[in-house]
Amino acid sequence: MKKILVLHYSQTGQLTRVLDSILTPLKADPAVSITYEELKPAKPFPFPWTSKEFFDAFPESVLEKPIEMQTLKVNPSEQFDLIILGCQVWFLSPSQPLTGFLKSKEGAQLLNGKNVITVSASRNMWLNAQESVKLMLKNAGAKLAGNIALIDRAPNLVSVATIVGWLFYNKKENYFGILPPSGISEKEIAEASRFGTTILEALNKNEFQRLQEKLVAQGGVSMVKTLVNLELRAKFIFRKWAQFISTKGGPGDPKRRVRTKIFAWYLPIGLLVLSPIAFTLSNLIMLLMPKKAKKQREYFEGVELK
Numbered sequence: 001m002k003k004i005l006v007l008h009y010s011q012t013g014q015l016t017r018v019l020d021s022i023l024t025p026l027k028a029d030p031a032v033s034i035t036y037e038e039l040k041p042a043k044p045f046p047f048p049w050t051s052k053e054f055f056d057a058f059p060e061s062v063l064e065k066p067i068e069m070q071t072l073k074v075n076p077s078e079q080f081d082l083i084i085l086g087c088q089v090w091f092l093s094p095s096q097p098l099t100g101f102l103k104s105k106e107g108a109q110l111l112n113g114k115n116v117i118t119v120s121a122s123r124n125m126w127l128n129a130q131e132s133v134k135l136m137l138k139n140a141g142a143k144l145a146g147n148i149a150l151i152d153r154a155p156n157l158v159s160v161a162t163i164v165g166w167l168f169y170n171k172k173e174n175y176f177g178i179l180p181p182s183g184i185s186e187k188e189i190a191e192a193s194r195f196g197t198t199i200l201e202a203l204n205k206n207e208f209q210r211l212q213e214k215l216v217a218q219g220g221v222s223m224v225k226t227l228v229n230l231e232l233r234a235k236f237i238f239r240k241w242a243q244f245i246s247t248k249g250g251p252g253d254p255k256r257r258v259r260t261k262i263f264a265w266y267l268p269i270g271l272l273v274l275s276p277i278a279f280t281l282s283n284l285i286m287l288l289m290p291k292k293a294k295k296q297r298e299y300f301e302g303v304e305l306k
């Protein structure tokens with residue numbers, strides 16, 4: 001019997017549905033047992049979000065401060081052949097519940113020595129968050145064996161507009177009949193089951209070395225080429241903002257409200273102005289230094305940590 005543990009935290013349910021689709025072939029195999037564990041913060045985050053709560057979650061997400069988590073149902077000393085970890089992305093960083101789990105004692109105990117496959121279903125900027133997850137997994141003694149990253153395929157600014165409706169008003173579709181629904185398409189969610197077949201094969205052979213290569217060949221890692229450089233620079237700027245805000249106080253502290261409000265104005269304006277510039281610069285870099293750009297993309301498709 002092969003034992004799999006699936007850890008997930010999802011607010012809209014999208015990430016859980018992606019995981020479910022991936023797990024379809026594994027669930028159908030009687031020789032595989034799957035345990036599900038929801039990662040629950042001690043103090044729940046809201047959904048839908050208010051603007052105030054959303055931006056107040058920014059500094060601690062970016063600074064990757066671990067929050068208190070509810071005790072896991074699963075025994076942390078239980079052994080698993082594979083852990084599949086749903087990774088929600090917040091502000092180019094792991095979501096606070098994910099960081100809370102990865103940096104917890106229980107998390108480290110569960111992850112130590114295990115093969116882990118990470119799965120994200122973000123808007124389109126997950127590279128920095130995944131680098132942080134790679135490091136946290138390494139610190140916990142886990143071995144990252146695979147990564148599947150699905151994204152919203154709409155143009156960047158369109159997905160920014162639609163995700164606002166989704167996160168703040170729980171309105172996922174019907175944007176005047178013009179804009180596409182927010183999030184990962186239903187077709188991509190359904191077709192994610194193909195990754196499960198590849199995972200099952202690796203699990204049965206206990207051979208994870210070439211898993212990521214196979215997942216990438218199956219289209220398991222999506223990224224927007226023209227946003228890679230913008231995203232890498234943005235995390236640096238985000239850290240400065242996060243420090244600037246958090247020096248005034250912790251989560252919910254009224255003393256940091258003014259700074260949080262300024263950031264709430266800066267973010268959409270920054271995106272509107274910087275996106276087209278980044279798009280042009282990225283195309284120029286890819287044209288002038290195609291090898292460097294390709295190498296960079298290949299690194300982010302992989303599971304190694306530089």
Ligand SMILES: Cc1cc2nc3c(=O)[nH]c(=O)nc-3n(C[C@H](O)[C@H](O)[C@H](O)COP(=O)(O)O)c2cc1C
Binds near residue numbers: 093
């Ligand atoms: C506070 C917050 C910040 C987010 N920041 C990012 C981000 O930096 N990059 C990104 O691609 N998606 C970002 N998203 C979108 C999420 O990664 C995810 O796609 C969306 O919240 C739905 O996820 P769920 O089904 O796991 O709840 C953010 C969402 C939230 C709630």
